[in-house]
Amino acid sequence: MSLLERYPNAPGAWLGELPITSRYTAGLAGERFLRAIKDDGKIMGSRCDRCGITYVPARQFCERCLDELDEWLDVGTKGEVYTFTLLFENLDGTAREEPEVVAFIRLGDGGLVHKLDEIHLDDLDIGMLVEAVFKPETERQGSILDIAYFRPTSP
């Protein structure tokens, strides 16, 4: 309960709300990237030879030299935990008793932010190898959530 809600003589205030619904186009590269997850269970990158960078998720252009990228490659579904956090709050700011384990998983020269599961918190470390666990093909929708989570694995 906020300070103002506890204070009976607080001045009144008006409330307003706006239902916000936005349409987001994944784009040429985004569509192909998400379809590869949905149809093939693959994580794709795109390569800029000039800069020597493999972008994951694959994208249409290099953010360094602005070259168009047309060389696509499968970067596999295993990567190292580059950094992670134990998140003790929900989206709306309320506290969580049990944390969500969130990591940035290095794939190519980019990677993906995702949740980790099937993991003991004591084992969790930067550099540990994890793999993507895909939802069953029939449940996939062409979303980043078609990857259910990442879990520890061996090389």
Place this chain on the structure above:
Amino acid sequence: MSERVAIIGVGWVGYRPSTPEVSYKELTYEAAVKAYADAGVNPRRDVDSFITVAEDFIEGTSIFDEYVPDQLGAVLKPVHTIGGDGLHGLATAHMLIRTGQSEIVVVEGHSKASNVVTLPEVTAYAQDPIINRPLGLNTDFIAGMEMNRYLFETGTTLEQCAAVLVKNRRNALRNPLAPYGADLTLDEVLAGPPLAWPLGRYEAAKHADGAIVIVLASEERARSLCDKPVWVIGVGWCNGAPSLESRVWGDVPYIQKAADMAYRQAGIRQPHLAIDFAELDDTYAYKELQHMEALGFCRPGEAGMLIEEGATEPDGEMPVNVSGGSLGMGNLLDANGLARALEVVLQLRGEAGQRQLDEVEVGLAQSWRGVPTTSGAVAILSN
């Protein structure tokens, strides 16, 4: 065209955890009137252009620019809104004067954070809608992951990050503007609840309401209007890679670039020697250390040692956030950069009361736009 630009007046209201009796327009009006009195200018007659920093989703009003002119005395005058931090606004004012477009420019930033009922959701709406937002994570996860990588790469410790909080909230006890002054111990901070481990809940600045208005002028106008002009000797800004997937996680190169731009203008090659004190973004405690390193005050991994040695205390070699920073004064959203600049101005004018530093000539203000952004700015001021 004016080679030099000065801050000739400042006004502020706050900072307070909530301001239920006043509207944001009244907050801004009060800060504006104080700034105009301080500068000795009549906004209707003397000011050539006005700048606000604000963001529609935070204000709760579409096309918020339209709600800016009246409380500043800017009706029927050039006005524009910058979707950025207060120091981006200050940089824009600097340019307007340097180019000769304007002689006197006003920058305004305000926070009515207590009225943003769903701030975590608004912040989450800034995440990439396709690749990140479906995970449904509170945006503080980005701070937790950045802090973890920063600690990993630099060897900075949890204790050193907690020391930032202890210092800044203690500094706030000597600042009448700061609502979050406290005398805490390292153990109390370290035993606090986690937010996004390794980040603790106490280590994220609480929000506050307030308004800050700054009047800038060309050298000629500054000399005729003002006894104690504070010169803007360098200003820079920069954006890093926006996506979580292509940014670097342990380091903030955009702050380094923004600083390089400002240092070049100011002719500064050794910032730790040229700068007497700094007001840095500390919206999360570890950020103060990360920012010190990006600004070149020390090498990567050394900021934590500096805070342990007391170098950034008010009586240290390089006082940082003697005001209390955002941890002590409150997170003012896009007005944060102007709060940093205001403290630098007050110190350089010798008007900082109990917390006044001795013999300061050059101060640096730095801001970051918060998660999930890689957007920062730096201003260097001198008396």
